[in-house]
Amino acid sequence: MMGAENMDQIAYESWWRLHVRLARGGELSAEEQATYEAGRGKLEQEEAFQEAEGAKRSRLELVRLEQEHAQLERQRRQVEGEIAQLEARLSEPTRQFLGVGD
Secondary structure, three states, X not given: OOOOOOXXXXXXXXXXXXXXXXXXXXXXXXXXXXXXXXXXXXXXXHHHHHHHHHHHHHHHHHHHHHHXXXXXXXXXXXXXXXXXXXXXXXXXXXXXXXXXXX
């Protein structure tokens, strides 16, 4: 149940009973309607907060992955440089045999 963990359990159960009554076509008194609206507003606020928290976690994960990607890209360039140096030392027949420079 969305929101039951943040809204006090008793308040949530009370709100849920009002919600079910409305969903079944029942009517609420003015006081019940005010309680229902306040509860719905709280649940919507909690949901928005959870969505924002999810977006924040996703953004942090993206930053972490971008940093990891940059590190791997630096390593790739370093290894490519080392390969180029090694290949430059090979004799021409060995280079041809290995397909270096193709």
